[in-house]
Amino acid sequence: TYGPLLYLAYVPFELIWPWSGRWDNLPAAHAAAAVFDAACILLLFLIGRRLRGTALGVVLVYAWVSYPFTIYATNSGVNDALPAALVLAAIWAHGRPAARGAFSMAAGLTKFAPLALLPLMAGHALGRRPGRALGRFTLGAAAVAGAAAALVLLEHDPGVVLDRTIGFQFGRDAPFSLWGFYGGGWEIAQRVVQVAVVVFAVAVAFVPRRDDVVGLAALAGAILAGLQLATTYWFYTYLVWVAPLALIALLARLPAPAAAPAPAAALRPAPGGTARAPARSRPPAAVPSSG
Numbered sequence: 469t470y471g472p473l474l475y476l477a478y479v480p481f482e483l484i485w486p487w488s489g490r491w492d493n494l495p496a497a498h499a500a501a502a503v504f505d506a507a508c509i510l511l512l513f514l515i516g517r518r519l520r521g522t523a524l525g526v527v528l529v530y531a532w533v534s535y536p537f538t539i540y541a542t543n544s545g546v547n548d549a550l551p552a553a554l555v556l557a558a559i560w561a562h563g564r565p566a567a568r569g570a571f572s573m574a575a576g577l578t579k580f581a582p583l584a585l586l587p588l589m590a591g592h593a594l595g596r597r598p599g600r601a602l603g604r605f606t607l608g609a610a611a612v613a614g615a616a617a618a619l620v621l622l623e624h625d626p627g628v629v630l631d632r633t634i635g636f637q638f639g640r641d642a643p644f645s646l647w648g649f650y651g652g653g654w655e656i657a658q659r660v661v662q663v664a665v666v667v668f669a670v671a672v673a674f675v676p677r678r679d680d681v682v683g684l685a686a687l688a689g690a691i692l693a694g695l696q697l698a699t700t701y702w703f704y705t706y707l708v709w710v711a712p713l714a715l716i717a718l719l720a721r722l723p724a725p726a727a728a729p730a731p732a733a734a735l736r737p738a739p740g741g742t743a744r745a746p747a748r749s750r751p752p753a754a755v756p757s758s759g
Contacts, residue, residue, distance in 0.1 A: 469636050470547075471577035472619045473612075477504075477550055497545040504549035505542045508532060511556035512712055518560075519681060519720045531715045541705040548705040551579045555692075556712055558589055559685055565601045568592070569608030577616045580637060581695050581709065584669045585688050591673035592684055640701035647700045658698065665694035682720045689713030 481496040481503075509529050516525030532538055541548050554575035561567035568589055576583030586609065594601045620629050642648045647658050669691045677683055693710045696702055 469633060470579055471633065472616045473574055474547060474550065474578040476619065477547075477578070494545060501542050501545045501547065501549065504547065504553055505538065507553035508538075508549050508556060508708075508712055511553060511560055512715070515556065515560050515681065515716060516720070519716075524720060527719055528712075528715050531719065532712060535711055537704060537707045538711060541708045544705065546705045548579070548708045551575045551582050552709050552712055554578065555582055555585065555688060555709070558585075559681060559688070559713075559716070562593060562681055562684055565593075565604035566608035569605035569610075570612045573609040573612040577612065579709075580634060581692060584665075584691050584695055587670050587673035588684070588687055588691065593679055637701070642701045642703065644704070645700055645702040646697075648702070658700070661694075662698040665691070665698045668694060682717055685713045685720075686717035689717060 478496065478500055481500045485495040485499060487496070509532060512528040512532055513525035516522075516528040538549070554571050558568050558571035558575065561571060572582065572586055572589040576586065590602060590605050590609075647654050672687050672691070677687065689710050692713070696706050696710070
């Protein structure tokens with residue numbers, strides 16, 4: 469039901485903790501979920517440290533591990549932190565088009581929703597040579613797509629693969645979304661929302677925008693949130709896809725903390741016996757009295 473890279477990611481864990489043949493504690497699935505969660509933690513720290521130093525990296529990590537739905541996803545043993553980690557990897561590699569393309573495609577070939585980020589990721593930071601950067605992005609994405617296709621198309625008919633993956637996803641239903649809860653009668657409204665999300669996801673590749681890491685994370689989060697609002701099947705753990713992008717967009721744009729006061733050593737007496745006052749470019753402004 470998912471992309472081929474999602475199943476490939478479970479192979480190492482299954483080799484270490486093979487399935488017993490019955491519904492047991494599923495140690496391989498829980499170990500995989502813990503590793504996917506740890507990957508998000510590491511990438512959030514690296515992105516935060518690159519943007520504003522170690523302090524922001526620690527804040528992003530703390531916000532992630534204390535968010536109830538990331539804890540819920542890990543404790544449930546689900547796989548939703550994996551596409552989140554791959555999208556974060558694409559943002560971390562934002563300055564390298566080939567790596568950004570590879571990670572973006574890999575995220576979309578685990579769960580299909582991140583495929584909607586490809587236009588945004590392709591149009592990011594093209595620089596003075598947009599054709600060359602776009603070509604590298606395309607090569608990176610195509611390499612991952614080709615490797616994933618080789619995993620399944622050499623053994624299975626393409627029609628069967630599409631029917632059991634994307635076809636199955638389009639037919640899923642759940643009572644946790646607006647459309648699933650109220651059932652029929654909302655088809656036109658849902659189509660309007662879906663078209664709006666698709667237009668937005670494509671348009672961000674062409675319209676002027678904030679072309680930095682914070683802007684990239686904000687738009688990627690908006691696209692994934694829009695997709696979740698537009699689909700009939702939704703579950704709580706899908707919030708994990710959007711959470712790290714929202715954290716970067718919100719926390720990385722806050723003003724830097726005020727500078728620390730001058731250390732006491734700066735006010736020690738000089739060799740001549742006179743205390744040194746902190747240097748100022750001009751006298752302090754007079755403070756008007758309240759009386």
